[in-house]
Amino acid sequence: MLKRFVAMMLLTLAAGCSANQATPDAASGRGTDQVSEGGEKPAHHGDGVFRNLYLPDDYQPSTLAFLQARFFGDQNWPEAPQDHKAFWQATDPQRLNPPPALPQATLIGHSTVLLQYQGVNILTDPMFSDRASPVGFAGPKRYTQPSLALTDLPDIDVVVISHNHYDHLDAATVNALGDQVLWLVPLGLKSWFVQFNVDNVIELDWWQSHTVKGVEIQALPSQHWSKRTLFDTNKSLWASWGFKWSDFTAWFGGDTGYNPVQFKEIGEALGQVDLAMIPIGAYEPRWFMKYHHVNPADAVEIFRDINARSAFGIHWNTFVLTAENIDEPPQALADALRLQQINPQRFQAINIGATWQPASSLQ
Numbered sequence: 057m058l059k060r061f062v063a064m065m066l067l068t069l070a071a072g073c074s075a076n077q078a079t080p081d082a083a084s085g086r087g088t089d090q091v092s093e094g095g096e097k098p099a100h101h102g103d104g105v106f107r108n109l110y111l112p113d114d115y116q117p118s119t120l121a122f123l124q125a126r127f128f129g130d131q132n133w134p135e136a137p138q139d140h141k142a143f144w145q146a147t148d149p150q151r152l153n154p155p156p157a158l159p160q161a162t163l164i165g166h167s168t169v170l171l172q173y174q175g176v177n178i179l180t181d182p183m184f185s186d187r188a189s190p191v192g193f194a195g196p197k198r199y200t201q202p203s204l205a206l207t208d209l210p211d212i213d214v215v216v217i218s219h220n221h222y223d224h225l226d227a228a229t230v231n232a233l234g235d236q237v238l239w240l241v242p243l244g245l246k247s248w249f250v251q252f253n254v255d256n257v258i259e260l261d262w263w264q265s266h267t268v269k270g271v272e273i274q275a276l277p278s279q280h281w282s283k284r285t286l287f288d289t290n291k292s293l294w295a296s297w298g299f300k301w302s303d304f305t306a307w308f309g310g311d312t313g314y315n316p317v318q319f320k321e322i323g324e325a326l327g328q329v330d331l332a333m334i335p336i337g338a339y340e341p342r343w344f345m346k347y348h349h350v351n352p353a354d355a356v357e358i359f360r361d362i363n364a365r366s367a368f369g370i371h372w373n374t375f376v377l378t379a380e381n382i383d384e385p386p387q388a389l390a391d392a393l394r395l396q397q398i399n400p401q402r403f404q405a406i407n408i409g410a411t412w413q414p415a416s417s418l419q
């Protein structure tokens with residue numbers, strides 16, 4: 057039992073996203089939060105750490121209670137299947153040469169998306185390794201493969217990172233892409249890259265942007281947290297990302313919980329969002345996960361708040377990080393859309409490996 061408990065402790069650290077910080081975040085803060093009440097710094101800048109702005113005052117997550125429920129409770133987590141092929145298809149690299157007239161986004165796996173338009177290739181949270189873990193022999197193991205190999209990607213111009221959890225920031229992938237690409241990362245994360253001699257990195261705070269080949273790429277809020285080691289909780293920021301071409305706007309949600317403020321602000325800041333990429337997996341049990349991981353019903357709230365024209369789900373069907381069944385998110389998404397009377401064509405749980413194009417013409 058002890059051995060299992062220790063292994064699972066490691067797994068929890070490795071997964072990152074399935075654990076929570078032990079200290080409550082500040083519930084105060086203002087709107088777009090660019091300047092705090094005192095005027096010195098943004099409200100999400102705490103004392104040596106970053107913080108969320110819209111958690112309840114009495115928010116007191118207990119990692120111990122979570123671990124007890126996880127390993128000694130009644131709820132059985134799904135076993136990771138081997139080389140799962142449901143909701144999965146290989147991506148034909150030929151398809152990644154889109155005509156300039158059409159934007160497209162290919163879900164490669166988990167939160168890794170290749171977003172392409174007008175000759176600009178943007179990659180989100182690239183994760184091509186077998187495990188989301190600090191070690192190769194333990195930790196969450198992927199049960200669906202990336203829909204194509206890293207070496208089959210077209211030349212990437214820019215990579216955005218949502219935060220430093222192992223299922224979103226993968227050292228092997230960072231080393232493989234290296235300085236050939238520009239990395240846009242949330243505040244406090246550049247030093248992690250520099251240890252691998254990767255220097256082509258720009259840190260952005262929420263609401264700051266950087267333009268690459270005419271595309272304005274903006275770091276935007278999310279409600280999450282960060283942790284890479286035992287001692288760095290919330291020392292680097294987490295973010296979602298906006299991408300503005302002259303006639304096409306996309307938003308990548310990264311990893312986030314829901315609050316009724318920040319996604320409306322994002323929608324207002326971006327204007328018309330043509331495509332939103334919103335997490336739909338890794339959400340049970342809700343008592344522990346809900347402030348940092350949306351479920352499909354929350355994802356639909358985000359879709360409404362940012363006023364997206366179209367969306368697809370990310371952050372599912374790759375790693376077992378949480379307690380829901382692996383095939384539950386698409387059904388839960390369909391149920392949530394029906395409840396809100398939203399055309400299910402507008403927000404789909406597309407296959408891993410599928411390519412989104414405008415007007416829902418999936419290939």
Ligand SMILES: [Zn+2]
Nearest residue numbers: 072073221311
């Ligand atoms: Zn995370």
